[in-house]
Amino acid sequence: MSDKKWVYLFNEVAQAEEYAGSWDNVRGLLGGKGANLADMTRAGVPVPPGLTITTEACNAFQDSRQFPEGMWDQVLENLKTVEQQAGKKFGDPNNPLLVSCRSGAKFSMPGMMDTVLNIGLNDEVAKGMVELTGDERFVEDSYRRLVHMLGTVVMGIDDEHFEEPLVAYKQQKGYKSDTEMTAADWAEITKAYKEVVRQQKGFDFPQDPYKQLELAAKAVFDSWNSKRAIDYRRREAIPDSLGTAVNIQTMVFGNMGNDSGTGVAFTRDPQTGENVMFGEYLINAQGEDVVAGIRNTSKISALQEEMPEVYEQFFDITERLEQHYKDLQDVEFTIEHGKLWMLQTRNGKRSAKAAITVAHDMVMEGLINKNTALTRVSPEQIDQMLHPHFSISDVENARTEGRYFAKGVNASPGAAVGRIYFDADTVEKKHNEEKQDVIMVRPFTKPDDVHGMLAAKGILTSEGGATSHAAVVARQFGVPCVVGASEINIDMNKRKMSCNGVTVSEGEWISLDGTTGEVFVGQLGMTTPDLSEQKELMTLLGWADEVSRLQVWANADYPKDAKRARDYGAKGIGLCRTEHMFFEISRLPDVQSMIMNAEETQKMLNGVERLETALAAGRLEGRSLNEEDKKALQAEIDAEKDIIKNSPNAQAYFKALEKILPLQRGDFYGLFEAMTGLPVIIRLIDPPLHEFLPSMEDLLTEVATLKAKGITEGLEEKSHMLDVVTGLHESNPMMGLRGIRLGIVYPDIMKMQVRAIFEAACDAKLNGFDPHPEVMIPLTGHVNELKEVQPTLVKIAKDVMAAKGVNVDYKFGTMIEIPRAAVTAAEIAEYAEFFSFGTNDLTQMTFGYSRDDAERTFLGVYVDQGILVKNPFQQLDRDGVGRLMKLAVKEGREVRPNLEVGICGEHGGDPSSIEFCHLIGNNYVSCSPFRVPLARLAAAQAALKHG
Numbered sequence: 035m036s037d038k039k040w041v042y043l044f045n046e047v048a049q050a051e052e053y054a055g056s057w058d059n060v061r062g063l064l065g066g067k068g069a070n071l072a073d074m075t076r077a078g079v080p081v082p083p084g085l086t087i088t089t090e091a092c093n094a095f096q097d098s099r100q101f102p103e104g105m106w107d108q109v110l111e112n113l114k115t116v117e118q119q120a121g122k123k124f125g126d127p128n129n130p131l132l133v134s135c136r137s138g139a140k141f142s143m144p145g146m147m148d149t150v151l152n153i154g155l156n157d158e159v160a161k162g163m164v165e166l167t168g169d170e171r172f173v174e175d176s177y178r179r180l181v182h183m184l185g186t187v188v189m190g191i192d193d194e195h196f197e198e199p200l201v202a203y204k205q206q207k208g209y210k211s212d213t214e215m216t217a218a219d220w221a222e223i224t225k226a227y228k229e230v231v232r233q234q235k236g237f238d239f240p241q242d243p244y245k246q247l248e249l250a251a252k253a254v255f256d257s258w259n260s261k262r263a264i265d266y267r268r269r270e271a272i273p274d275s276l277g278t279a280v281n282i283q284t285m286v287f288g289n290m291g292n293d294s295g296t297g298v299a300f301t302r303d304p305q306t307g308e309n310v311m312f313g314e315y316l317i318n319a320q321g322e323d324v325v326a327g328i329r330n331t332s333k334i335s336a337l338q339e340e341m342p343e344v345y346e347q348f349f350d351i352t353e354r355l356e357q358h359y360k361d362l363q364d365v366e367f368t369i370e371h372g373k374l375w376m377l378q379t380r381n382g383k384r385s386a387k388a389a390i391t392v393a394h395d396m397v398m399e400g401l402i403n404k405n406t407a408l409t410r411v412s413p414e415q416i417d418q419m420l421h422p423h424f425s426i427s428d429v430e431n432a433r434t435e436g437r438y439f440a441k442g443v444n445a446s447p448g449a450a451v452g453r454i455y456f457d458a459d460t461v462e463k464k465h466n467e468e469k470q471d472v473i474m475v476r477p478f479t480k481p482d483d484v485h486g487m488l489a490a491k492g493i494l495t496s497e498g499g500a501t502s503h504a505a506v507v508a509r510q511f512g513v514p515c516v517v518g519a520s521e522i523n524i525d526m527n528k529r530k531m532s533c534n535g536v537t538v539s540e541g542e543w544i545s546l547d548g549t550t551g552e553v554f555v556g557q558l559g560m561t562t563p564d565l566s567e568q569k570e571l572m573t574l575l576g577w578a579d580e581v582s583r584l585q586v587w588a589n590a591d592y593p594k595d596a597k598r599a600r601d602y603g604a605k606g607i608g609l610c611r612t613e614h615m616f617f618e619i620s621r622l623p624d625v626q627s628m629i630m631n632a633e634e635t636q637k638m639l640n641g642v643e644r645l646e647t648a649l650a651a652g653r654l655e656g657r658s659l660n661e662e663d664k665k666a667l668q669a670e671i672d673a674e675k676d677i678i679k680n681s682p683n684a685q686a687y688f689k690a691l692e693k694i695l696p697l698q699r700g701d702f703y704g705l706f707e708a709m710t711g712l713p714v715i716i717r718l719i720d721p722p723l724h725e726f727l728p729s730m731e732d733l734l735t736e737v738a739t740l741k742a743k744g745i746t747e748g749l750e751e752k753s754h755m756l757d758v759v760t761g762l763h764e765s766n767p768m769m770g771l772r773g774i775r776l777g778i779v780y781p782d783i784m785k786m787q788v789r790a791i792f793e794a795a796c797d798a799k800l801n802g803f804d805p806h807p808e809v810m811i812p813l814t815g816h817v818n819e820l821k822e823v824q825p826t827l828v829k830i831a832k833d834v835m836a837a838k839g840v841n842v843d844y845k846f847g848t849m850i851e852i853p854r855a856a857v858t859a860a861e862i863a864e865y866a867e868f869f870s871f872g873t874n875d876l877t878q879m880t881f882g883y884s885r886d887d888a889e890r891t892f893l894g895v896y897v898d899q900g901i902l903v904k905n906p907f908q909q910l911d912r913d914g915v916g917r918l919m920k921l922a923v924k925e926g927r928e929v930r931p932n933l934e935v936g937i938c939g940e941h942g943g944d945p946s947s948i949e950f951c952h953l954i955g956n957n958y959v960s961c962s963p964f965r966v967p968l969a970r971l972a973a974a975q976a977a978l979k980h981g
């Protein structure tokens with residue numbers, strides 16, 4: 035027989051520590067719940083005795099679908115000790131021990147796995163217990179719960195089969211609530227439930243307590259691989275390999291009369307983070323009654339009046355637990371005949387707001403240090419704090435227009451607008467397939483509904499409280515949620531809900547506010563919160579900046595975005611996509627004129643340049659030029675220049691450039707003003723030129739229509755545009771004439787932009803600002819491209835500064851977004867003073883996946899099938915794209931040790947990608963202004979994790 039230890043008693047935590055080596059490993063071995071129960075037992079907290087089957091046993095079970103050798107014997111043996119500790123005997127009608135069987139993984143997965151209570155009850159034991167307790171109703175109630183739970187959880191019988199006889203029975207008796215059920219009534223229900231088991235499974239409900247226990251333990255192990263548990267793990271990035279432990283614990287009963295009760299509590303408010311005990315309890319009830327949110331609970335503060343001594347002891351214990359774990363605790367307790375038992379403690383799930391407030395306050399209270407506080411908040415939670423909420427005026431208007439619908443408990447903050455659907459599958463389908471904004475509406479939610487909750491923009495329930503399933507899950511995922519809006523009547527059959535005479539049908543819009551608990555009919559406008567008002571968050575982000583090695587810059591095109599970025603803590607602009615300004619309606623005609631005349635003009639300019647080069651070299655087409663020839667050539671050049679001067683194409687081209695120049699200068703001036711004292715990276719024109727012109731299909735149709743109708747007005751212009759668009763047409767435009775290639779083929783555009791940048795910078799400096807322009811050349815693949823383009827641009831910069839009589843601090847650099855550029859970084863760094871990884875293109879070119887089409891066509895399938903773990907356009911692919919980046923940083927810095935390195939692709943706002951940028955020694959990440967706060971935290975967390 036294997037001597038492997040699969041089972042630990044709650045009072046064997048020291049042995050578990052010795053075996054596992056660290057507390058983290060103990061949590062891995064016994065699960066979070068088991069480890070904490072053992073830890074509480076050690077600390078002298080009143081915990082009902084019990085044992086934990088390890089996660090190692092779960093993993094062994096998954097391989098063979100059998101308990102590992104020796105495990106069950108150890109359970110039986112240790113159960114004897116539990117019997118001694120509890121002073122009761124399993125299966126003994128004269129003094130019965132009942133146990134619960136609960137899952138408990140290393141990381142809490144609330145409601146995702148299975149629990150069975152009251153194991154050990156059978157016909158005989160029930161009789162004995164009635165005699166012992168004199169409380170027949172309690173015993174019959176407990177027994178029917180066991181049959182129900184074993185039936186649904188262990189045997190997989192649909193809940194409805196148990197709901198039906200209960201509802202019918204209550205109706206027949208005219209009962210409104212369960213509290214009206216008598217002992218005899220519950221005995222009838224137990225009988226009916228046993229019949230359900232017989233009918234559905236073809237065998238009798240097991241009377242053997244050990245069989246019940248074995249089945250329950252297996253069901254818990256099985257539930258590790260239930261769909262909802264797997265979905266949850268994917269979402270939370272919890273490895274499948276951890277497994278769950280099984281906790282078998284002496285039952286204590288909150289449903290033994292009015293001196294008994296049960297409840298759940300948080301040591302601080304998990305919604306706001308305020309340092310006040312928050313929770314609910316029910317007198318004469320069992321645990322699941324509270325969590326299910328079916329009965330109306332009392333606030334925990336009421337316990338102080340109802341059972342002052344118990345409350346005092348409870349308060350003292352929870353305070354000790356919070357001091358011990360140095361974090362907000364979520365506890366479950368039961369009072370049995372006036373005696374308090376603690377059933378569970380764990381770090382409590384909390385809203386983003388609460389996470390920030392609790393982390394901040396605990397530093398202020400001296401309970402944790404700043405660095406610990408930084409690990410207590412996730413970048414995603416910071417993101418949630420910037421989510422939009424309804425504008426006050428919209429809410430007021432909605433009220434006056436009579437669109438206020440209902441109010442419930444404000445369970446998870448944030449505003450949501452969407453179409454309502456009444457079941458999780460439809461919610462998920464409408465979201466995934468039709469890309470609808472959806473709000474899930476249910477009487478209450480169950481773990482089976484999680485996939486819908488994740489797809490929903492918001493959740494609304496008519497039952498349940500602030501610790502109900504809907505509330506806990508929504509808070510954790512940052513989905514705005516209103517629960518317990520009990521005025522709402524939901525008609526699941528007719529797929530509609532109504533309140534105070536107003537009816538909303540499935541598919542119609544509502545707006546819900548998880549911060550206030552209010553619900554409105556229709557769509558309300560949303561506004562963005564002001565970060566500066568969120569003092570605790572600002573303080574926390576200040577602490578983050580103290581430890582980060584990476585700076586956070588922002589991608590911003592306009593001064594207003596730059597200003598927001600700066601307010602959010604950006605230390606520079608990492609990418610201004612200048613071409614975005616070209617798209618403005620007022621500018622587009624000039625931009626189009628520039629493009630339409632570029633080719634003709636450039637041809638002429640190239641001709642002159644060729645002749646001038648020949649003249650300077652004294653040779654033309656392989657033959658030496660004598661003085662006569664040179665004179666003739668000079669005359670030819672002059673004539674060509676005259677032609678260019680008078681050419682309508684060239685005139686239009688230069689006029690357009692002249693008109694765009696001051697506009698760009700104005701754009702850049704605004705950026706330098708907003709970012710005074712900080713670097714501003716301005717990228718020269720990048721996209722293929724056809725993007726600024728109408729599509730070929732549209733033009734073809736327009737020209738054909740004009741011709742067919744015999745209309746001549748505008749025909750010539752449109753036909754010319756069509757010719758240009760046809761000429762610019764490329765099969766693979768993203769790999770075509772764009773970026774630095776434009777700088778070579780049509781150099782005047784980039785020259786104009788550099789002039790505008792430096793004129794703006796000089797003007798800003800003359801006006802007392804402190805501009806730091808960095809000119810970024812996109813899409814370099816070969817150093818010779820830079821050699822060709824950069825010196826001319828640098829000369830323009832110098833000329834402008836000389837003409838203006840001011841010097842500004844500046845850099846010229848390039849984007850690294852082509853694999854060849856990364857691989858030849860050493861050569862490129864000879865010219866570039868900075869690198870900025872354009873990881874959108876770098877991912878596209880490294881994988882060979884079109885960034886415009888891959889997500890639509892196959893990437894989803896790749897991720898679903900696990901061919902790729904993540905979408906590489908969202909989370910940086912460290913092994914491929916990342917490896918190129920690492921190489922480029924290393925080799926670039928070997929040539930230019932002070933090379934500034936950043937990232938400006940979408941990955942700059944993704945926490946995992948930020949961590950990678952930290953690891954390879956980037957100076958900064960640049961992301962959208964809204965993501966700057968979360969990136970600051972992610973940068974700090976990377977520094978804390980890796981140094």
Ligand code: PEP
Pocket residue numbers: 609611720851871872873874875876938939940
């Ligand atoms: C990139 O390619 O990562 C980048 C920032 O440039 P764009 O997305 O504009 O191509």
Ligand code: MG
Pocket residue numbers: 851872874875
């Ligand atoms: Mg790019």
